[in-house]
Amino acid sequence: MPCTLFISDLHLDPQRPEITRLFLDFLENRGRTAEGLYILGDLVEAWIGDDDDSALAGAVCAGLRDCAGSGTAVYVMHGNRDFLLGKDFATASGCTLLTDPAAIDLYGQTTLLMHGDLLCTDDTEYMAFRGMVREPQWQQAFLAKPLAERRQIALQLRETSIEKTHGKLGSIMDVNQQTVVETMERHAVQRLIHGHTHRPGIHELTVNGKPAQRLVLGDWYEQGSVLECTPAGCQLQSLGMS
Ligand code: MN
Numbered sequence: 001m002p003c004t005l006f007i008s009d010l011h012l013d014p015q016r017p018e019i020t021r022l023f024l025d026f027l028e029n030r031g032r033t034a035e036g037l038y039i040l041g042d043l044v045e046a047w048i049g050d051d052d053d054s055a056l057a058g059a060v061c062a063g064l065r066d067c068a069g070s071g072t073a074v075y076v077m078h079g080n081r082d083f084l085l086g087k088d089f090a091t092a093s094g095c096t097l098l099t100d101p102a103a104i105d106l107y108g109q110t111t112l113l114m115h116g117d118l119l120c121t122d123d124t125e126y127m128a129f130r131g132m133v134r135e136p137q138w139q140q141a142f143l144a145k146p147l148a149e150r151r152q153i154a155l156q157l158r159e160t161s162i163e164k165t166h167g168k169l170g171s172i173m174d175v176n177q178q179t180v181v182e183t184m185e186r187h188a189v190q191r192l193i194h195g196h197t198h199r200p201g202i203h204e205l206t207v208n209g210k211p212a213q214r215l216v217l218g219d220w221y222e223q224g225s226v227l228e229c230t231p232a233g234c235q236l237q238s239l240g241m242s
Helices: 017-028 055-069 087-093 124-133 136-143 147-166 177-186
Strands: 004-007 036-040 073-077 096-098 102-106 109-114 191-194 201-207 210-216 224-230 233-239
Touching: 017 055, 017 224, 036 109, 036 191, 055 073, 055 087, 073 087, 087 096, 109 177, 124 136, 136 147, 177 191, 177 201, 177 210, 201 233
Parallel strands: 004 036, 036 073, 073 096, 109 191, 191 210
Antiparallel strands: 004 224, 102 109, 201 210, 224 233
């Protein structure tokens, strides 16, 4: 049966090589059996530019390129960590960059794909930060800095983010229900797939007066998490580390 896979929030990082191995193994095996693989943001913990010469960036690009080369259509959406993935990355990895949100036809049902951070509208501090780092001028100025300086800034941003996250209520960092419904109604969809919140689950809701589903992908910290969709339906699965 044809199948399409969705993953997000791998947060690949040189400090967690076991997760990188799990992902590369996933690309080599499961990834090749799918007709489509969608990576919905935060593939890596930090992306400091397509000219990054780190071993991790090289391994990720090579793994994606092999998977795409095997015939799987691989799509990548920006997350809040890797919003600088650019055209050169797409060329090197054989992936297609997706806008956020993106609507696709998933076995006959229009499905909206998002990273998920745009749904967390209660976190006004984060939304302001997001606005800043998505400005072309901010990105150009950042990318013009030497790699070593960019690495340093990425580390600082990450520490600030951890501090801010610890001070926030869990509910603030989850999706805003009204934003979810409004977004789905605006795009006229009854199904939404997103990540970001690290709260995997399948939620039933009402959109446009009709039953709808919100499928949330899990993160790759303790294990892998994948949503497998076939013409028969979608299923959330965990991937254990061997
Ligand atoms: Mn995220």
